[in-house]
Amino acid sequence: MANYRNKGGVAVIELNNPPVNALSFEVRSGLMNALKRAHDDKDVKCIVIHGKGKNFSAGADIKEFGGTKQQKPWITDACRLADESSKPVVAAIAGTALGGGLEVALFCHYRIGTPSCRVGFPEVQIGVLPGAGGTQRLPRLIGVKHSIDMITSGRHVMAEEALKLGILDKIVTDDIIEEGIQFAKSVVGIDVGGRILRNRKVEDAGSKVFDDEISRVKKKYKGYIAPLFCLKAIQASMQLPYDAGMEQELKLFQQLVSSGQAKAQQYTFFAERISARWQLPSGANSQTASPLPVKTAGVIGAGTMGAGIALCLITSGIPTVLVEQDQKFLEKGVKTVEGDLRGSVALKKMTAEQANKAISVLKTSVNLEDLHDVDLVIEAVYENLALKKEIFAKLDKICKSKTILCTNTSSLDIDTIAEATKRRDKVVGTHFFAPAYIMKLQENVYGKDTSAETVATVMALGKRIRKVPVLVGTCDSFVANRMLHPYATEALFLVEEGASPYEVDQALEDFGMPMGMFRVSDLSGLDIGYKVRKEAAKRRGIELTSDTRFVNGERVCLLANVLVEKGRLGIKSGKGWYNYGSPGKREATPDPEVLDTIEEYCRKYDIKKRKISSQEILERMQLAMINEGFKILEEGIVSKPEDIDIIWIYGFGWPKYMGGPMFYANEMKLKNVYRKIRDFHQNYPFSIHWTPSKLLARLSETDLPISKWTSLINSNSKL
Known part of the structure; x- marks a missing residue:
């Protein structure tokens, strides 16, 4: 509603x-009625629109984008009354004016904002x-170039920049x-005609600008159609004249709303x-558990991963002690x-000031004892179970009783690590992804004794350090790497059977993955996977050879x-x-020596090769x-498919x-997914990952959409 x-x-x-202050049907109707009332009231000389509470408006109600048709009035119907008013209309912006919220403000004649306000069009x-x-309207206010930047990126623009661009007329502090x-009172009597954006013309930026922008957008937002539609609009x-441009905008909007990409991106939203709403098997959940305060932290290991984790902490204002056993490695x-x-x-x-502030809260040490008073420790040594247990046993004695002990393991059992301590309830996995400072995922892993308080603390920490935390239970390789394994x-089997590594990577990149499987392996280091495989085999009492x-x-x-043993890391x-030409270079070139190695390997084991299509690779x-x-x-x-996605x-x-992969399976129809997996299981009986999931078999019979899977899982706990 609107008051x-x-x-x-x-x-x-x-x-x-x-x-x-999402612009729901009730808000749009209320705004329209209020503007009519202000227009008809002869005592009213000017109009101010603001949002209740801390925000102007974060935009349209995204739930209305679904199957039900949005009810009139539209935002444009309600705001046209502001556009056409002879009385000055002022948007008073606090907090956010995003999407439809900014559009409401652009229908006003003037816009003022607080120093902390943000504006933008995140619809893309x-x-x-x-x-x-x-x-x-935005190009009529700030020009084509700046409008392209804002609308195709969806970025938020802070008050100072908004003032420079001309979106805001004034920044106010009270x-x-x-x-x-x-x-509003100060502009009463001033003709608002020049302030009405629909009456302004857009300066012709020329066709070359758009040709260049199309190339840039295709490269930067590879595979996404919405940024290109934004450019067209x-x-x-x-x-086009304003009214014709509005018709074109609506046409493009409707095409996007009905597209598969919009459906997928809104699902992701x-x-x-x-996924932020977690629950433990005990029933404790994100609504009932409170996090402990983390005022100080420690990181063990100053390698690439440990340094990256420390960087995440100190740039979030958390004083951190970085510990390494060797002074040279520490430096x-x-x-x-x-x-x-x-x-x-x-x-x-x-x-530079923020960088200096961050480095000022980083302390270093070669002594674990210096972690005695921190609130949380993240161990980030290499993937060796015995070493991690040794470190946790020492930390248990060194750290205060309330300190949470985290391990940055990608695959090791949390319960086994926790056994080295007398505080199993405070042991948890915090799996960061490389490079830790850049990658947003934080896979938090609970064990059978991990407390809800501990989970709440690491989930809150993830948000604080600008990560996307997802909670998973402990098992071999957890979720990310467990799914990565098959x-x-x-990918390797496909190469054995006839596809080149480069054909596999090309199929994946054409699908939309940022990098193919084999390029990712090269980036991570083939020796890393080699050591992990050896360690995993050792734990199972197996000796792996080429x-x-x-x-x-x-x-x-x-x-x-075989490649690692040839020095190809x-x-x-x-x-x-x-x-890559030389160590550290990033430009990847297909290598005939690798193809020869594959041929030799296949001859050795009498593997018959065949032509493999990109469709088979993807499937x-x-x-x-x-x-x-x-x-x-x-x-x-x-607990839910959204976590996996x-x-x-x-x-x-x-x-x-x-x-996400589970949503993708939903779109493929589960009966088709199940049928194909059964076929692969029949064709490749020696690959255990093709044994069909019982849950998938059950779901494939129901034709339930992904939004209903969780309720079926909960009602069929024993499958």
Whole structure:
């Protein structure tokens, strides 16, 4: 709804749908009625629109984008009364004016804001474009170039920049409503004709500008269609009269709303919020558990991962002690942190002052005893169970009783590590992804004794350090790497059977993955996977050699081990699956020597090669991983499919416009997914990952949409 009051000849209209004042049907109707009332009231000389609480408006109600048709009035219907008013209309912006909220403000004649306010058009991030005049009105206010930047990126613009661009007319420091009233009074009597954006013309930026922008957008937002539609709509503002441009904007908006990408991106928008709502098997959940305060932290290990984690902490204002057993390694880690901070300053992601403040709260030590008083410790040594247990046993004695002990393990059992301590309730996994300072996913792993308080603390910490935290249960490799295993294994089998590594990577990148499987391996380092495989085999009492073809009756491919034993470690050595010319270089070139190695390997084991299509590559890799995802759900390692999708989107770069692997399976229809997996199971009986999930089999009979899976899982706990 919208509240109305007349304060001394000023109509004050309050958008009332807290906390963000989403522009629901009730708010739009209330705004229209309030503007009519202000127009008809002869005592009213000017109008101020503001939002109740801390925000102006965060935009349209995204729930109305679904199947039910949005009810009139539209935002444009309500706001046209402001546009056409002879009485000055002022938008008084506190907090956010985003999407439809900014469009409401652009229908006003003037806009003022608080120093902390933000404006922007984030619609592109949910697969659509501003559909209430944003693409037509913003270019008339700030020009084509700046409009393209704001609308295709969806970025938020802070008050100072908004003032420079001309979006804001004034920044005010006192009460926004009173400031709005005083500003409105000051412009009474001034002809508002020149302030009406629909009457302005857009300066012709020329066709070359749009050709260049199309190339830039295609490269930067590879695979996404919404940014390109945004460009078309902005171009219409330049080429067409206002009303015709509005029609074109609406047409493009409707095409996007009905697209598969918009559906997937909106699913992702909600999935991220749903995944933040966690629950333990005990019943404790995000609503009932309170996090402990984390005022200080420690990080053990100053390698690439440890340094990156420390950087996440100190740039979030958390004083941190970085511990390394060797002074030389410690100094190298500090140089890594300092170099990354300088890089962030150079890229204008932070100021020099912010970088100096961050480094000032970093302390270093070669003594674990210096962690005696921190609130939380993150161990980030290499993946060795015995070493981690040794460290945790020492920490248990050194740290205060309330200190939470976290391990940055990618695969090791949390319960086994916790056994080394007398505080099993305070042991938890915090799996960061490399590079830790850049990658947004934080896979938090609870054990059987991990308390709700501990989980709440690491989930809150994840948000505080600007990560996307997802809670999972402990098992071998957890969720991310457990699903990655059959995905990567199928990639190797496909290479054995006839596809080149480069054809596999091309198929994945054409699908929308930022990087193919073999390029990722080179980036991470083939020796890392080599050590992990050796360690995992050792724990199972198995000895792996380059001649190993089967382990406990299951087919394996150790081509990667062959490359490691030839000194091909990836980017770090200048050659891996690809050739990089020299160590550290990033430009990947297909290497005939690798193809010869594959040929030799296949001849040795009498493997017949055949032509493999890109469709088969995608189906085998993705369905193997999806099947494992259903097994993870079946076992209760995660409680909902959204958790898996968010892990793959933020951990491995699965394209948001595909909605995550579980959403993708939903769109493929589960009966088709199940049928294909059964066929692969029949054709590849020695690959255990093709054994169909019982949960998938059950769901494939129901034809339930993904939004209903969780309720079925909960009602069928024993499958």
